[in-house]
Amino acid sequence: MAADQARELRVRGIEAAKAGNKEEARQLLQQSLRLDPSNEAAWLWMASVSRDRNERLFSLRKLLEINPHNETGLRALEAMGISPAQSTQSEPAASGVIRPLTATQEAAQVQQQQVGVPIPDAQRIAAAQQQADSIVREYLAPPRAAGPKWVQKTKGRAGERDAFVLRLYVASAVAGVLIVFAIVAVLVVLNTPSLRSAVFAPTNTPTFTPTVTPTNTPGATPTASPTPVDPPPPTATFDPDFVPRGDRIFQPQPTAVYPSLGGDQVLRNAVNLLNSGHPDEAQALLEDEKDTLVFNPNPFYYEALAHIALGNPERGRQVLAEAQQRLEEGRSDDTARSLIDSGFAQVWLALGEEALANNDLTTAREFLDQAQQSAEDAIGISDDAVGDFNLAEPYLVIARRYRIDGNFDRAIEILDMGLEVERLRNDVRLVIEKGEIYFEQGEYDLAKDQAFLAIYMNPFLEAPHRLRIRAALADNDPGLAVIFAQNYLFYFPGSVTAYKLLGDARLQEGNTDLALAAYSQALEGPPEDPSYADALVARAQIYADEGRFDLAREDLDDAVRLTDDRQIQAQRMIAAYHAGNFTIAEADAQELLGTGVLPDDEIRLLRARILVDNADNLDGNPLSEALSLLNSIGDGLPPEQAPIADEYRARANLGLRNFGDALTNIDRALTVETGTRHYLRGQILEGMGRDDDAREEYEWVLTWAQVYPYPFAAEAQMRLEDLSSA
Known part of the structure; x- marks a missing residue:
């Protein structure tokens, strides 16, 4: 939370500096630096609103301590007439060299001496000491011995020619062996189809999602390139008077508040709160x-x-x-x-x-x-x-x-x-709205261009970051969306929306584990964030796809509590059913019936399935109630769910021993074959006394059980053995 507060104070301080309110900017930037003393942008803008040269130099020194290669800071020092080396050096120490005295100085020293034994001055004593040191060093130096005289050899060493010839023989033998081995290998590959395919067939080149680096490189054009480049955050630029400005090289300044609010601080505070x-x-x-x-x-x-x-x-x-x-x-x-x-x-x-x-x-x-x-x-x-x-x-x-x-x-x-x-x-709002219109038209490249321009103007706005991520995803470019989401997080660390969009991009890439990690990271944020519930629903969908319905239901429980959204409640109903939590599923089904969120026939089917699946634990006649619900289903059921309805009619009729109706129902359901339906058909045929037909169904189940791990395979085996021994 301290980082968020520091960023908010920094942004407000930068806006105040741009508006010319230097004192207010100083106070805001000082507060920001107390919370985040290692932020380059804050020190740079602090230098631009400094009261005097010493304060400005202090801010620039702190900036260069953080990043000695900051170009703007280096240029600012040069504008002050100070080189980077001088900015860190102290005053030169006094030299140890003794300079000779002039004749006048020497005479003055002689006059100052008292009558008696003459005392030599300090310079002469130092000169005499240097001469004495030189004499002592020469005396103590060891005598130079005459070294050996080297003569260049004119002939080779004994046996050198024979060794050279031997090396040639060995190298020739090795080369011959390698050539023979290469010929044999080529013949083997050409005559072996599997090896030929492995060597000459094209291979898939793995692709990796490019990642954004903390140091951004400004791009010359907003059009996305194979390696997308994002501009750096806006920084203060300096002229000799240290006044921030914008030009063709530096980023344009965001539009100030209009009409001007003047000096009314209460009004300015209210507008800042609103924004x-x-x-x-x-x-x-x-x-x-x-x-x-x-x-x-x-x-x-x-x-x-x-x-x-x-x-x-x-x-x-x-x-x-x-x-x-x-x-x-x-x-x-x-x-x-x-x-x-x-x-x-x-x-x-x-x-x-x-x-x-x-x-x-x-x-x-x-x-x-x-x-x-x-x-x-x-x-x-x-x-x-x-x-x-x-x-x-x-x-x-x-x-x-x-x-x-x-x-x-x-x-x-x-x-x-x-x-x-x-x-x-340079009004960012007009640019963002233009990008939204392009997005709605399906002009995703143009939408990304407008979002890039808006971020170039002011990267501390979330709307353009979100726009270009959505545009990249809609354009089926998840790798670029990942880069954009990481850039979004660069400016807004910990943003729930940024992590949610990063998860969407990872999911579109097919990286389910990374998507799950991103959604989980989003859920580390505050639950009141508008994107928090969306992250819960997205993570629940991954859990449901992986068959972890208990975890999916828990996330959907939280999402329903936050939003009271009927669509999310419908998802929770389905997840609760598959998790075996029939109480929640039935309660949701009762509430959703007649709301139009799902077709009523689809909800009736789910309620009937609950009754059939849980018949052993219910009082009354749940199978008859389920059959009544199933028979009340009309044309509102999606076509892909019609075989499911027939399967459950067959199960209800089997439990009620209506074998003829059950067989008719299961035959309709088997337009889409499953192991469960073949096993159910075998039970119905066995109940009708058609043992041979029942055996065929059980054998079908056991055959496919070698491929699919049917949980009822053991029971099918027992039934088949009972029929065979009868």
């Missing part, structure tokens, strides 16, 4: 900000957005209506009017989507029309409207309206119109 997913706290702060003598539209606008986020757009509409009334009572303000119109556009859109979810198409159409009109008024593209084309939200609302209508081309045109505005050309 970080805490609309309830934001709404509480904004409620008090509205009561000012001078009308300010910002608190009304953001409170309306908070109500939309809380699922109460109608309350948001009331807040904006109050703002509109105060605006009409005061002086005309086109900027404030445009902001209020933008808020209304978002409220009408939320109400329209709510009506669509309730299948109220007429009301939805009315709300969506109002949303589009308000959005067009807000940016001034409707008749007689002034508007403020720098607002991003109206473009998003209009594009969303066209997207709901299926008019994707027109939606893209509106978003491009917004991106042509100078202030909005």
Whole structure:
């Protein structure tokens, strides 16, 4: 949790630095560094908002202690006139060399001496000591002895030629043996089909999922290449005055809040809370900000957005209506009017989507029309409207309206119109919405491009990471999706959604074990995360596919408690049945009957199976009840389940000793052959006294039991022996 808090403080500090609020940025970055003192980006941005040269130099030194090769930090030191080596060196120590005194200095020393025996000065004593050392070293050095005189040999050694000839003989013999062996091997391979296939047939080349490295390399194009490359996180860039900026080399800066919030710290805190997913706290702060003598539209606008986020757009509409009334009572303000119109556009859109979810198409159409009109008024593209084309939200609302209508081309045109505005050309929201539209159209490469661009602008947003993973999976490229998911985790360590998507990618690759590990890692996160229940369901599906139905039911139990979702309850019903937990399965079946989540005929079949399978433990006449349920099944049963229904009719009739009906049922079920059905048919024939036919069925079961481990093979063997001895 400390890492998450450090990241949130760091992101807020970077945003404050970009907005020019250096003091606020310093405080936030200092708090972040207390929690995570080894983060390069925090030290780099700390240097950009330093108060003086010493503080800036300290931050850059800390950065280079973490990463001595950080290019931006090295360039920043050079801009200060300091080389990397100088930044770590202390002041030079005093030299040990004794410099000769001038004549004046020497005379002064002589005058300072007292009358008596003359005392030589320190320089002369040092010079005499050096001469004495040289004489002693020469005296103590050992005498040089005359060494031997070396003469180059003009002839070879004795026997050297004979050894060379012997080596040639040995090498020739070895080469001959190898040639003979190679000829024999070629003949054997050419005349042996299995060896020929092993040597010359093409072999499968194993492929490995590429993994992302912590050090990202910026790519020159958003188009995915065979080795996809992701850009690094945005870092502060320095000019000689250490002011962060963006240009063609460095990443563009995310769009600042518009209209500006000014110096109102309470309002800024409320907007930060709203953007970080805490609309309830934001709404509480904004409620008090509205009561000012001078009308300010910002608190009304953001409170309306908070109500939309809380699922109460109608309350948001009331807040904006109050703002509109105060605006009409005061002086005309086109900027404030445009902001209020933008808020209304978002409220009408939320109400329209709510009506669509309730299948109220007429009301939805009315709300969506109002949303589009308000959005067009807000940016001034409707008749007689002034508007403020720098607002991003109206473009998003209009594009969303066209997207709901299926008019994707027109939606893209509106978003491009917004991106042509100078202030909005780096607006991440417009880019992400454009990518979502491409994804909905099935243009997965274009969707990935837009997601890449959004991450390039601001990698600390989760939406573009999720978009490009979904696009890669939809494009049947799970290896690329794995890379994207790992990159997502690089920026959001421990994210439940990131691990869930990584599990999806691993599962599409066919790596079930890695998928299971990823889903389990996702479930280490907080249960209130929106993706937590999805991870539970995904892991339960793997458990069910592996036949571990008890574990699947436990995960689905947790998912049902978190979501109360009927679809998940239906999955739990099936898992509980296969796990032998008939109580939960029956209870779920009773609740789901008539809900439309599953066809009622399918639920009746499951209830009948429970009664037949558990007949020995139930009171009353469960077989008759099961037969009644089976006979009530109509045309709503999926075709692949019809043989199962006939099998259970046969089992119920066999238990009730209705052998003729049981035989008719099992013959229909055997349109899909299974060992269980052949064994059941043998029991029915044995009950009818047709022993020869029953023996054939038991023999069929025992024959296939050598391939499949039928649990009833031993019982079939006993029945066959009893019939043979009769």
